[in-house]
Structures are given as structure tokens and as C-alpha cells.
Amino acid sequence: DQQVKQNSPSLSVQEGRISILNCDYTNSMFDYFLWYKKYPAEGPTFLISISSIKDKNEDGRFTVFLNKSAKHLSLHIVPSQPGDSAVYFCAASAYSGAGSYQLTFGKGTKLSVIP
Amino acid sequence: DAGVTQSPTHLIKTRGQQVTLRCSPKSGHDTVSWYQQALGQGPQFIFQYYEEEERQRGNFPDRFSGHQFPNYSSELNVNALLLGDSALYLCASNLRDREMAGGYTFGSGTRLTVV
Numbered sequence: 001d002q003q004v005k006q007n008s009p010s011l012s013v014q015e016g017r018i019s020i021l022n023c024d025y026t027n028s029m030f031d032y033f034l035w036y037k038k039y040p041a042e043g044p045t046f047l048i049s050i051s052s053i054k055d056k057n058e059d060g061r062f063t064v065f066l067n068k069s070a071k072h073l074s075l076h077i078v079p080s081q082p083g084d085s086a087v088y089f090c091a092a093s094a095y096s097g098a099g100s101y102q103l104t105f106g107k108g109t110k111l112s113v114i115p
Numbered sequence: 116d117a118g119v120t121q122s123p124t125h126l127i128k129t130r131g132q133q134v135t136l137r138c139s140p141k142s143g144h145d146t147v148s149w150y151q152q153a154l155g156q157g158p159q160f161i162f163q164y165y166e167e168e169e170r171q172r173g174n175f176p177d178r179f180s181g182h183q184f185p186n187y188s189s190e191l192n193v194n195a196l197l198l199g200d201s202a203l204y205l206c207a208s209n210l211r212d213r214e215m216a217g218g219y220t221f222g223s224g225t226r227l228t229v230v
Contacts, residue, residue: 004157006157034218036218036221041223042223043119043205043207043221043222043223043224044158044205044221045221046218046219046220049218089157089158091157096171100146100163100165100170100171100211102160102163102171102173103148103150103158103160103219104160105150105157105158105159106157107155107156107157108157
């Protein structure tokens, strides 16, 4: 039972264009959503997050949109650069008691930005 | 400033053996979480340690155990290794009261192969 789903295993985009990565979730208790980027042989790197009380968060070229009614979020990268080529993971957190959170990850989407 | 350090980077073990993986959190962080990432999957939460105690646990058998030391470093132990335990094991650290604001910091992982 996958609570966080990234239905596109891969995405190819031309350099300079917009990359849109999508993520769906099923658990209404999730209260924070995060995007991580992962290069081969490295650990995931935090990119951007959004609280469930917001619908948009922007940081430079990266914007995350949250649609709670649809249980859907997306990451927009504008403009896309070759260095953005990596695997992107969507993650969601829910408070699990004792003052701590637990992250649930999707399977990832491999983004290739073509020069 | 060193990030999260994991050792060893690669490890090959035989079925039935036991293994210990090590993690040093980022400077200033007090909480350590462990994740298992199988090939083609997203990271799966194993457990989290804070104040030298296991605070929460994912859906993993008791063969997986851990420890956190007074200097916040942590170990992951896996007993009676199975072929299915072959995966990348990631350690993530964070400062407890800023768990979501900046996300977790991940190490590069330990690649465990069970033969």
C-alpha cells in the first residue's frame, strides 16, 4: 500500500524549458511535504518543502504546489538546467507521537535535462 | 562543516551473518533516522533515535536494531541477513525542533550486498 506515489518513473525536458514533477498521496494525516534530489552515489539532498496549510512555496527556480483536495503536489523547475538531471523523490511526513515525524517516500522520478 | 558521514561505503556479507553500519550526524544535529532503499524504490523508514532511545519504528522485523551514543552517532545492526536485505542503507540526521523546516540531512549511504 503506497501512500506516496510518483507515477512517472522518468521525464525528459529540454534545457531552458519547465520541468513538472508530480506526486500523489493517500494519507490525509500528512502535514508536511518535501522534495529531495538524488545524484548517483550520493544521498538525497533536501530541495524544498511545503506545509499542508499552504498551497505554494517558492525558492529560486523551484516552486512546489499543493492541492489538498486532490491530494496532489507538484514540483516546477524553471528554467531547467542540465545540472538538474537527477532522481527526484517526493516525501511526506506525519506526526507519529513522542515529538517526532516519520517520512514516507515515493519511488522517485528520474529527470533528464537535455542540452 | 561535515555533513552526515556513513561507514563503510560498501559491504558484502553472506546469508545468515550479522552486520553493523555506522553513522555520524551533521554537527549540531541530535536525531538520527535510518532508511533502507532497495533498487528502484524510494527510501523506507527503519527507525529513529533521539536521546539514545528508539523513538519510532517502521515496518521492519526485530532483526533490525540500532543504538545511539551520547555523541549522537548511531549504529544499525542487522542479524541473520537475508538476500532481500541487499540495499542502500541511508542515515539521516536533523535537529529535533526543526524537523521539517529544513528537512533532514542524508549521508551517502552504505551499499550492502548479501550473497
